[in-house]
Amino acid sequence: GALVRRASAAGGFAMILVKGDATSGVILVQAVEKGRETGLFERVSNFAGGHALMRCGPAPEDGAESLALYIARRRKSDPDLWIIELDIPEAERFAAESLC
Numbered sequence: 478g479a480l481v482r483r484a485s486a487a488g489g490f491a492m493i494l495v496k497g498d499a500t501s502g503v504i505l506v507q508a509v510e511k512g513r514e515t516g517l518f519e520r521v522s523n524f525a526g527g528h529a530l531m532r533c534g535p536a537p538e539d540g541a542e543s544l545a546l547y548i549a550r551r552r553k554s555d556p557d558l559w560i561i562e563l564d565i566p567e568a569e570r571f572a573a574e575s576l577c
Contacts, residue, residue, distance in 0.1 A: 479575065481493065488565070489565025490565065491562065493559065494560040495552065498557035503519060503557065503558050504561065505548070505561070506520070506561050506562075506576070509562060510567075515569070516532055516534075516537055517532070518530040518531065518533065530572055530576065
């Protein structure tokens with residue numbers, strides 16, 4: 478919720494596409510800039526007590542079908558998964574500042 482509000486306040490757009498478990502769900506951020514896919518990122522532990530974003534899934538140039546298949550596999554293996562679409566300039570940086 479905080480990421481959605483923060484993106485809106487910064488002139489961007491964020492939407493929770495898939496709502497997972499509030500305490501144990503992995504967070505995937507689908508980064509978009511002006512409607513163009515720029516990557517998929519996973520919030521992971523940095524083993525120093527915090528978190529970092531790591532690129533995951535297919536490259537944006539692999540197309541929407543590759544991304545959809547990847548997300549379907551991830552959701553099948555992890556039903557607690559969250560997926561958040563973030564459409565804002567420098568979405569990866571913005572998500573890292575908000576989630577890590």
